[in-house]
Amino acid sequence: MPINYYILLSLTLFCIGIVGVLTRRNAIIIFMCIELMLNAVNLLLVAFSKMHHLQHAQLNPAAGIDGQLFVFFIMVVAAAEVSVGLAIIVMLYRNVHSVEVNFLNRLKH
Amino acid sequence: MSKFVYLIPLFPFLGFLLIAFGRKELPRVFSSVIGCGSILVSFILSLVIFFEVRQEEFQTEVVQLFSFIHFDKVNIPFAFQVDQLSSLFLLIITGVGFLIHVYSTAYMQEEKPEHYGRYFSYLNLFIFFMLMLVLGSNYVIMFIGWEGVGLCSYLLIGYWFKNDEYNNAARKAFIMNRIGDLGFLIAVFWMIAEFGSTSFAEVFAKASTGTTVTIITLLLFVGATGKSAQIPLYTWLPDAMAGPTPVSALIHAATMVTAGIYMIARSNVLYSLAPISQNVVAIVGLTTAILAAFIALKQNDIKKVLAYSTVSQLGYMFLGLGVGAYVGSVFHVMTHAFFKALLFLAAGSVIHALHHEQDIRRMGGLKKFLPITHITFFLGCLAIAGIPPFSGFFSKDEILIAAYAHNPVLYWIGLGGALLTAFYMFRLYTLTFLGNYRGGHGDHQHVAGGGHQIHESPSAMTIPLVVLAILSVIGGFVGLPEIFNDKLGTSHYLQHFLAPVISEAHEGPHVAANTEYILLGVSVAAIIASCVFAANAFKSYKYSDEKPTGLAKIFANKFYVDEFYDAVIVRPLKAFAQFLNDSVERLAIDGLVNGIGKAVQYGSRQLRWLQSGQVAAYVLLMVISIIIFFFVQFFIKH
Numbered sequence: 001m002p003i004n005y006y007i008l009l010s011l012t013l014f015c016i017g018i019v020g021v022l023t024r025r026n027a028i029i030i031f032m033c034i035e036l037m038l039n040a041v042n043l044l045l046v047a048f049s050k051m052h053h054l055q056h057a058q059l060n061p062a063a064g065i066d067g068q069l070f071v072f073f074i075m076v077v078a079a080a081e082v083s084v085g086l087a088i089i090v091m092l093y094r095n096v097h098s099v100e101v102n103f104l105n106r107l108k109h
Numbered sequence: 110m111s112k113f114v115y116l117i118p119l120f121p122f123l124g125f126l127l128i129a130f131g132r133k134e135l136p137r138v139f140s141s142v143i144g145c146g147s148i149l150v151s152f153i154l155s156l157v158i159f160f161e162v163r164q165e166e167f168q169t170e171v172v173q174l175f176s177f178i179h180f181d182k183v184n185i186p187f188a189f190q191v192d193q194l195s196s197l198f199l200l201i202i203t204g205v206g207f208l209i210h211v212y213s214t215a216y217m218q219e220e221k222p223e224h225y226g227r228y229f230s231y232l233n234l235f236i237f238f239m240l241m242l243v244l245g246s247n248y249v250i251m252f253i254g255w256e257g258v259g260l261c262s263y264l265l266i267g268y269w270f271k272n273d274e275y276n277n278a279a280r281k282a283f284i285m286n287r288i289g290d291l292g293f294l295i296a297v298f299w300m301i302a303e304f305g306s307t308s309f310a311e312v313f314a315k316a317s318t319g320t321t322v323t324i325i326t327l328l329l330f331v332g333a334t335g336k337s338a339q340i341p342l343y344t345w346l347p348d349a350m351a352g353p354t355p356v357s358a359l360i361h362a363a364t365m366v367t368a369g370i371y372m373i374a375r376s377n378v379l380y381s382l383a384p385i386s387q388n389v390v391a392i393v394g395l396t397t398a399i400l401a402a403f404i405a406l407k408q409n410d411i412k413k414v415l416a417y418s419t420v421s422q423l424g425y426m427f428l429g430l431g432v433g434a435y436v437g438s439v440f441h442v443m444t445h446a447f448f449k450a451l452l453f454l455a456a457g458s459v460i461h462a463l464h465h466e467q468d469i470r471r472m473g474g475l476k477k478f479l480p481i482t483h484i485t486f487f488l489g490c491l492a493i494a495g496i497p498p499f500s501g502f503f504s505k506d507e508i509l510i511a512a513y514a515h516n517p518v519l520y521w522i523g524l525g526g527a528l529l530t531a532f533y534m535f536r537l538y539t540l541t542f543l544g545n546y547r548g549g550h551g552d553h554q555h556v557a558g559g560g561h562q563i564h565e566s567p568s569a570m571t572i573p574l575v576v577l578a579i580l581s582v583i584g585g586f587v588g589l590p591e592i593f594n595d596k597l598g599t600s601h602y603l604q605h606f607l608a609p610v611i612s613e614a615h616e617g618p619h620v621a622a623n624t625e626y627i628l629l630g631v632s633v634a635a636i637i638a639s640c641v642f643a644a645n646a647f648k649s650y651k652y653s654d655e656k657p658t659g660l661a662k663i664f665a666n667k668f669y670v671d672e673f674y675d676a677v678i679v680r681p682l683k684a685f686a687q688f689l690n691d692s693v694e695r696l697a698i699d700g701l702v703n704g705i706g707k708a709v710q711y712g713s714r715q716l717r718w719l720q721s722g723q724v725a726a727y728v729l730l731m732v733i734s735i736i737i738f739f740f741v742q743f744f745i746k747h
Contacts (some may be wrong), residue, residue: 022729101724 006047013040025097027089031082038078042071110157111170113193117154117199118240120147124233133227135621139714140222141214144229148210148236152203154198155546162196169609171310178249182305190246190309197439198243198371201446205363208235208573212454213355217462217716232359232576235261239364243371247308248297253295253374255336258365259286266352278348285345289335298326306596313378322401326379326386332368338420339397339427344671345422350412354457355393357412362419362449367442370426377435377611391431391515398424402529406536407657407665410467411456418493419449421530425508428523434511436604436610440588441504443603447584448492448501448651451577455486458566458574459541466548469537474546478563481571483542484579490538492581494531495636501583506629507590513628514620519614524632528639535643540650546653590625 020033028088032075049067093099128140161167173188184551210232217228235258242254245712260283267279298305298444304315316322333339338346349361360366373380373390382388398421405417422445429438460467476483493502505527513520546563562731565571588603604611620628655663718726 018732022725022732 003047003051010040010044025100025102027101030101031085035078038074042074045071110161112172114158114172114189114191114244115174117151118237118244120150121233121237123147125230125237128226128230128233129472132223132230135227137222140226140229144233145207146209147212147233148203148207150209155199155203156414158191159196159200162191162193173640175390179648183301185247185249185307187250188246189244190609193607194375195243195266199240201443202236202239202364205446205450206359208358208576209355209450212573215567216355216457217353231261233280234697235360238493242368248300249307252297252482255368256290258368259283262360262365265356266349268352275351278351282345282349285342286335289342292331293327297327299325309375316382318382322379323383323385326383327389329372329376330386330390330676333372337366337369337423339393339424343397343420344674347413347416352454354460358450358453359361362453363446366423367424368439369444370430373430374435374439374611387431391428391519394424394427394431395519397549398428398526399522402526403664404667405533406529407661409470411459411469411537411541413466414533415452415456428512429508429697432511432515434508436607437504437507437511439607440603441508442586444504447577448489448581451574451581454574455482455489456568458482460562461547461566461636469540471548472541473544478540479565481574485574487538488578488581490534493534494640497525497633500581503588507588509632510620510628525633528635531636531639532643535640536647539644539647543648544650659660
């Protein structure tokens with residue numbers, strides 16, 4: 001499939017993710033959108049890796065492997081970040097009984 | 110000794126500082142001893158300098174203290190000039206000043222110590238500035254003294270500052286003085302531009318006939334009209350009677366108001382080169398003399414009569430300056446200082462004895478209660494009227510004869526003024542001292558004000574009166590006119606003394622001896638007739654407070670000049686100030702300053718969003734900045 005489709009899909013997912021982070025009030029939804037952004041990037045990486053592999057397979061059987069390798073790194077980071085983030089949200093909920101992000105404006109002072 | 114001339118103003122200045130700082134804690138005696146003592150020391154030093162100046166071989170000495178203003182080719186040093194004219198004025202200022210200080214110690218006795226001290230500190234400061242005025246060797250130092258005496262006049266007129274009317278009078282005096290000072294300043298600037306210097310020696314050497322000198326002399330005269338109360342800036346002087354009587358005696362009779370005369374006498378070289386200015390001076394002086402004499406005829410406050418009399422006599426002095434009789438005017442300054450200070454102090458003695466009654470319609474018959482005051486006042490009246498052999502006769506006649514030589518019309522009008530002077534002075538004398546006492550109530554005919562017996566003033570007040578009376582009697586003999594000198598072998602001592610400063614070449618034309626005899630005889634006879642007429646008219650005066658009508662009403666209301674100034678100058682100025690306040694001040698300036706404040710507040714309100722504490726806002730900012738980074742990275746070529 002032409003690479004453009006993958007780029008467009010990834011871009012769409014990324015933009016949806018950004019808009020979600022900016023507009024949603026619920027902290028958990030915001031996390032989901034962050035995951036969406038990360039996964040969009042993953043998709044892009046894998047797509048380009050496949051493209052490179054198809055183009056250079058005769059010369060080098062291991063072409064395009066870097067992209068897929070990097071995807072693992074991103075997934076690990078995402079997992080770590082989610083665990084820490086969810087832990088914070090749980091603590092937050094225990095204190096103010098709400099996960100609304102607008103509620104937290106103590107930084108104002 | 111003349112090298113130490115700076116000591117003369119120094120002592121009054123030190124007196125001012127000491128009294129000003131010590132008056133709250135220390136008793137009245139401290140203020141009076143230091144106040145009178147400093148002036149006494151200055152007087153003794155002035156005497157020493159006078160005797161040094163008297164010697165034939167004395168040369169004018171300029172003592173420089175430091176370089177005051179120096180730029181380009183213009184050098185204005187802070188220097189004092191010792192010569193015949195300044196040493197004469199030094200004697201008058203410190204001598205009469207000392208007598209008035211002594212008088213004040215008794216007159217101001219009712220004041221609290223700190224206000225008593227305030228009075229003496231102001232008085233000392235005044236003497237300091239006046240001495241600086243006459244000692245200055247250039248117009249700028251003279252101007253420092255000129256301004257300073259105006260300031261002290263304001264402080265002293267408004268001495269009883271709790272009274273609004275007195276404060277208004279003080280403000281009026283200061284503002285009118287300042288209007289004149291503007292003329293003086295412009296003249297000084299012109300002098301610097303034209304001659305490159307303001308020192309007397311240099312300006313007089315470089316001056317020559319022409320429009321520049323005429324303009325400079327006219328501007329200097331404007332300054333003199335403000336300081337010496339001539340038309341049009343004379344209305345402050347009668348109002349200035351709000352101050353204590355010794356202040357009126359010192360400032361508004363003997364010294365400050367004579368500053369204008371001193372200045373013109375000092376600049377006699379310049380004025381002789383500008384005949385137009387001389388004519389202006391003479392005509393303004395004569396007009397003022399007559400106008401003030403008319404007004405004095407109908408005044409009922411003892412001090413106001415004397416105030417208008419001062420304005421009138423100053424007019425005579427300016428008349429003398431205008432016709433070239435510089436020595437005559439300086440002579441009249443001297444004799445006027447004696448008899449006018451005497452008259453004011455005697456009036457103060459009367460006011461003090463009657464517990465602050467100043468209306469002459471309520472006085473009368475004080476001859477038997479206040480003997481010393483009565484005799485000294487009478488001598489003062491004789492002197493001011495111009496009856497020989499008292500001092501006023503010699504000085505006034507010298508001016509009038511010189512006026513005759515210039516233009517006989519001036520003489521006849523001047524003589525008319527002298528007759529008016531004699532009339533109103535003897536009216537004042539008769540109403541105050543002769544006849545029956547009209548004050549108090551019903552049958553308490555010798556009880557004044559708060560029910561106290563009227564008695565003579567303490568000796569601290571009467572001794573200065575006696576000294577001044579003696580000076581008023583004998584003071585004229587330093588200036589005997591020529592016609593007597595030829596007979597008696599004496600000389601016009603004052604003219605001889607002042608010759609190095611006021612050279613004979615600048616004196617006006619002379620009158621033939623016979624004419625002079627006739628004029629003298631006519632004037633003396635007319636004046637004596639006027640005195641007798643006045644005494645007769647008022648000796649059986651009964652109190653009535655009917656308002657005068659017709660011409661008398663115009664005189665009594667001072668020709669409505671104050672009302673005219675109020676309508677033409679004061680009200681428009683106030684309206685203009687109000688307009689400026691509303692439009693420029695409120696709209697423009699307040700608008701600008703408040704507007705800046707509002708702009709800052711608006712900006713800060715917008716910037717506050719940056720720190721809303723909302724996480725979403727922070728994330729938005731992060732996103733926006735990343736976009737900006739991308740744009741910068743990819744689209745702006747390095």
